[in-house]
Amino acid sequence: MSVTRIVCPLSALLVAGALATRAQQSLPAISLPSHSMRLVVVVNTKSGLPVTNLTQQDFTLLDNKAPRTITSFRIDSAVAGSARVIVLLDAVNMPYQALAFARQGVAKYFKSNEGLLPYPTTLAVLTDKGAQIANDFTTDGNALSDMLDHQQIGLREINRASEWSGPDRLQICLTAFHQLRAFAENLPGRKIVLWISPGWPLVSGPRVDLTEHEEQQIFSDVVSLSNQLRQDDLTVYNINPWGVGEPLERADLYEAFLKAPNRPSDVELGDLSVQVLAVHSGGLAIESNSDVAGNIARCLNDLRSWYAITFDPLPADKPNEYHHIDVKLARRDLIVRTRDGYYANPRLFEPRR
Helix, strand or coil: CCCCEECCHHHHHHHHHHHHHHHHHHHHHCCCCCCCEEEEEEEEECCCCECCCCCHHHEEEEECCEEECEEEEEEECCCCCCEEEEEEEECCCCCHHHHHHHHHHHHHHHHHHHHEEEEEEEEEEEECCEEEECCCCEEEHHHHHHHHHCCCCCCCCCCCCCHHHCHHHHHHHHHHHHHHHHHHCCCCCEEEEEEECCCCHHHCCCEECCCHHHHHHHHHHHHHHHHHHHHCCEEEEEECCCHHHCCHHHHCHHHHHCCCCCCHHHCCHHHHCHHHHHHHCCCCEECCCCCHHHHHHHHHHHHCCEEEEEECCCCCCCCCEEEEEEEEECCCCEEEECCCEEEECCCCCCCCC
């Protein structure tokens, strides 16, 4: 799929300015990867059931197409509160009718199983003022449903046709994503973010021409987020509540940005879309299905069982060298999913003073 280039200096300037600030703030948090790289590998049947009877010999791991030895292997699961779930309802990128539908779906999930949730969960709501995140985690879905009922989410005149006139919305989304990652950073165990949204403006239309300076800033944010999500053991899932009502060409547009950039000149704003971040983290971007509650439960199936695998990564020939990870199974009838890769020897661009 090709993406047309246009010049939009105002949007590029606003986005790059926000990214420069975050990149500068993120510099101390980035360090060289440890000698051993840890992966969370989810294996399911085609019907979505977790597979728990595989051995290390069933797996082949490739780093940039080079076979790597698995140095540790175990089957894991989210027991004894060893996982945290954050459900974020995106009120910035949906008109009122779609927001109301998504809100009902989230409440339906909270009330399922008589309100007993399988994992400690909290609620976040994204509004024009940023992400409002409840600090407490609970397995009481009825309490979370009541919290959602009392959320005052103001109306916002947004529609799919006018989204390109709002670079402010893009800044709100990116800032909230960094805020959410920072909130999850010190939580124990695996962390799951379920971002209920049709996506952010930057993947729904033509690309913006960027200056060299802006490309470096955006690339720094891509590298920073990739490594931070891996180090924080955080997986992102994007659930599009538009579902079957979303035009196919719009719903699948994010796939044009799934190839991770290797250098600043490769970047596009779509590289920072929530769908791309989700897929690269090992999560899912769910389109063409309007069952919000069912899709939440589907995503959380990944916490029932997974394989914790470590390996020694290949040495990097240069800073910010992207390494694609591929995990293959001896059995072809199973579906395997993990993070897309990692940036070896990360070095962030430091904005000019």
